[in-house]
Amino acid sequence: MDHIQGLRDEIGRFRFEWDDKVFRLGVSFGVTELHGGMVDIGEILAQADTACYHAKSLGGNAIQVYEKTHPALQKINDEMQWVGAITKAFEAHRFMLYRQQKVALSPDASTSHYEILLRLRGEDGAIISPGEFLPAAERYGLAPSFDRWVIRNFFAYLDTHPEDEASYAINLSGRSLSDPGTAEFILDEIGQYHFDPARISFEVTETAAIDSLDSCEKLILALKSHGILFALDDFGKGQSSFGYLKRLPVAYLKIDGEFVRGMDHDREKLAIVKAIHTLGHELGKQTIAEQVETEAELNCLEEMGVDFVQGYLLHRPAPLLVN
Known part of the structure; x- marks a missing residue:
């Protein structure tokens, strides 16, 4: 040594x-x-x-x-094992698209809204959530490959299922936000199919947006001209500020589930959710509360006037029926 x-x-x-x-x-x-x-x-x-x-x-x-036995090294080692497993899964076509509904609380809403989610089918057939493999993908630069796979396959689904008239949100990683070729890739993919691009939106985490503020702003403006909207995901978890909200013309603020869970009996969480919702509406943005799991939480959000709610109480993620 x-x-x-x-x-x-x-x-x-x-x-x-x-x-x-x-x-x-x-x-x-x-x-x-x-x-x-x-x-x-x-x-x-x-x-x-x-x-x-x-x-x-x-x-x-x-x-x-x-x-x-070092905990941090064990975590890194597990992530490195996932890199090889992810490569094998792509080759074996074991990634799947799921969707979860975002329920509109306004009685006047006529369009269904969903978020597209990624799942991995293990070699034993078990469904693996992204929380297990996405950290490794992000650490080792694989996240943009996932983003592009989801976009290609979901756009193909929209093209072959004209009877599905719902609106859909797709997640974008921080790496894709900072990639100057992302907007061109998305628009090129749209050009290959026949569907209204205004039916899709993209969700980016608040932290990723701040870390790539200039790139994020350019991406949003480039796609907004084609009717594509954006949402700030996990809002309130990062470094919320009025400054960057003025720069990013997003249509939705998605309230982080950490504040939604238990808000019915936690005054601090209730105050935070109410503040984010009020801020969003004052800035002309709609609000989405995620991870809603109890009737009590739902009642609080309804009284508050939140626009959309999403969570296991209302709809569990289900496979997107591609065929």
């Missing part, structure tokens, strides 16, 4: 100049201990790679020794 620390310190002392500016280097190390029972070079490199990922997540310029 002394040798590794010395190497890190020596690299840290190095400086170089470019355009009259001085730069320094940092380096992260992942270390695994070799012993007599280790014969698989792939396993050795995987352990070192896992430790290095954790070292970088600590802010860089760090050294992490691989420990099998």
Whole structure:
């Protein structure tokens, strides 16, 4: 370890100049201990790679020794296992589209609204929720592949099911928001099919929108001209501010389920939901409450005047019948 620390310190002392500016280097190390029972070079490199990922997540310029029982390393290792499983699942066509209804509370609403969800069918046939595999996809840059797969397959569904006149929301990852080719890809896909693009909208998390504010604004404006709307998902969970809301012409604020759950007996949660709903309406945006699971929560939201509600109480996610 002394040798590794010395190497890190020596690299840290190095400086170089470019355009009259001085730069320094940092380096992260992942270390695994070799012993007599280790014969698989792939396993050795995987352990070192896992430790290095954790070292970088600590802010860089760090050294992490691989420990099998280390919680953070176990999590990274599990995610790395998912990368291979995801690749196999794509090749075996085991990803599926589900949908969950967003119920309009206004009696005047005539159009059905749904959110498109992604599910994975395991090798044993069990349905796996995205919470298990999407963190790995996001960490290792696979999320845009999921986004594009969902868009391609769902647009094909709309084209072949003209009897389905509902409106649908599709999730976009932060990586897709920052990709300058996303708008062109979506519009090219729309051009291949025959359906009204105004029937679709995209949901982006508040945190991802803030992290890619300029790119997000350009994407929303590019698609809005074709009638495509946007929603800010998990609103209230991130760094809510009036400044970025003025820049992003979204049509919906989706109230994070963390505040909705238990709001009927938690005054603080009730106040937060009411504040977000009031803010949304004052800015001309409709509000959606997610993860509604009890009649008491639903009654609070109805009294408040929230526009849409979504959750297991009203509709559980179900497969989109593609065929």
